[in-house]
Amino acid sequence: MEKIVASIKGTRDFYPEDMAVRSWLYAKLREVSESFGYQEYEGPFLEKIELYAAKSGEELVKEQAFVFPDRGGDLITLRPELTPTLARMVAQRQHQLTYPLRWWSFGPFWRYERPQKGRTREFFQWNIDLIGTNSPEGDAELVAICATFFKDVELKPEQVGIFVNDRRLMDSQLMKIGITSDALRKTVFKLIDRRDKMHPTEWDAFSIESGLTLAQLTNLKKILDNRELWKESPELTRVFAALDSLGVSAYVHFDPQIIRGLDYYTATVFEARDLDREGRAILGGGHYDNLVEAVGGDPLPAVGFAMGDVMIRLVLEKYGCLPEFKPAPADILVTVFEPSLSNHSLKISSSLREAGFKILCFTEESKLPKQLKFADKMGIRFVVIVGPDEFAAGKATVKDLAAHQQSTVPVSDILPAIRQWLA
RNA sequence: GUGGGCGUAGCUCAAUGGCAGAGCGCUACACUGUGGAUGUAGAUGUUGUGGGUUCGACCCCCAUCGCCCACCCCA
Incomplete structure (x- = not known):
């Protein structure tokens, strides 16, 4: 035997049982997206590196994108995210489209990272965007879509939460404590992002090292520990009011430590996580003004x-929601009793198929017990058996593997018999 | 890119330097016109790969490949 060629690191094989989960998820996403009036779209999987150059996080483009030369020598990127493609698609038809746009997509993405729990190099992502409105109610709609999805897949508010913040609020708060330069603000955003991952004393030291004064550090901690801070933001106040009206408040929390990594977010930012802080974020998003x-x-x-499909699947598995x-x-399953009866079985299977059932007919010569065992293992509930006796009488034996019952009926009564058992 | 762990039958894993094993699965039979259960029997390994140490290596050492986990970053 030849040695099996290994699959590419960080990719996944979707065997039928995995594909069933992926399709189930896709159907749920479609249901939720469409219930809010969003339309499905898709972009190319290959893009030029320039598309991502100024927009995404720097590491995402320089270190994590799959980039390779094509046969003509041009540099091709396997898309690491969809938003820049979306921005391009909108820009290309900017004056033909009817705003606001509500678009969603589910497709594959690639990032050249070290795989670990909840992260692969090839993954699927649900992207959903509202384009051409600037209202807090629009931002709230996207948060509500997340929450509605969680509700739909039966993840409870005690299990997962959506944490919301606004970069403008943080900007103004940092301004108040004397962090005015763009560079320092960026550094502080990184600091805030890391706070939960470090020991408090280490984080304090790291903050001072990063250029904060002791007074600024004290004030920063006050800001980050203030759960009522959102009341100082007129926009967030409207966001939370809208979420209340949409009936999804149970899932939503204000968290001044949510900053998000992508550089293009300008206002509302949010992410969803497992409430016992297990694993990475389930999803992340926000408001962006400058991408188009x-x-x-x-x-x-x-x-x-x-x-991403990887993390959400882990969470759904954990909480028994799959x-x-x-x-x-x-x-x-229509069995073939012996080769001479093969065409008779094929005829029966064909007529059953026309009645709208999913029919599998044996094409291999094998013994009846084997065919029954096959049906059992594959989870096929009903079996039709036509041996010489039935054939001579114009009949067929119908067997219900789940209920351990069978009866011999005229060929034309196969479906009525099955329908009766199904009822 | 940095750090840690693990590679033994199809799968999950034992075997602490002395004859490579178990459970599950698989195949056959009991049951030659009836599947899940039960019983009996059977098959399967270059112990990831290449070196080294040793009378002797799955075990110790070195290298290499692969997988997993954490960091970084992010879905």
Whole structure:
């Protein structure tokens, strides 16, 4: 035997049972997206590196994108995220589209990172964006979509939460404590992001090292520990009021430590996590004003988020929210008793198929017990048996593997018999 | 890119320098026109790879490849 060629690091094989989960998730995302009036779209999987150059986080582009030369020598990127593509698609037809746009997508992305729990190199992402409105209510809609998705897959508010903040609020708060330069503010944003990952004393030391005065550090901690801080932001006040009206407040929390890594967010930012802080963020998003302009269009505000399939699947598994997927390929197995009866069985299977059932008919010569065992293992509930006796009488034996019952009926009564058992 | 852990049957894992094993799964039979259960029997390994130490290596050492986990970053 030849040695099996290994798959590419960080990719996943979707065997039928995995594919069933992916399709189930896709269907849920479609349901939620469409219930809010969003339309599905898709972009190319390959893009030029320039598309990401100024917009995404620097590390994302320089270190984590899959980039390779094509046969003509041009540098090609496997898309690491969708938002720049979306911005380009909007910019290209900026004056033909009807705003606000509500668009969603579910497709593959690639990042050249070391795989670990909840992270692969090839993954699927749900992207959903509202483009062309600037209202806090629009931002709230996206948060509500997340919450509605959680509700739909039966993740409870005690299990997952969506944490919301506003970069403008943080900007003004930092301004108040004398952090005025862009460079220092950026540094402080990174600091805030890391606070939960470090020991408090280490974090204090690190903050001072990063250029904060002792007074600024004390004030910063006051800001970050103030759960009522959102009341000082008229926008966040409206966001939370809208979320209340949308009936999803139970999932939503204010958190001044949410900053998000992508550089293009300008206002509201949010992420969802497992409430016992396990694993990485389930999804992340926010409001971005400059992206369409950055790819050559006119300025256009937008808000959106992305959810990866890897982390959400871990969370759904953890909380028992995945249905049991027994990917039964068919409703009924039509057995072939012996080669001479093969065409008779094929005829029966064809007519059953026309009635709208999923029918599998044996094409291999094998013994009846083997065919029954096959049906059992594949989760096919009903079996039709036509041996010489039934054939001579114009009948067929129908067997219900789940209920351990069978009866011999005229061929035309196969479906009525099965429907009766199903009822 | 940095740090840690692990590679033994199809799968999950034992075997602490002395004959490579178990459970599950698989195959056959009991049951030659009936699946899940039960019983009996059977098959399967260059112990990831290459070196080294040793009378002797799954075990110790070195290298290498692969996987997992954490950091970084992020979905």
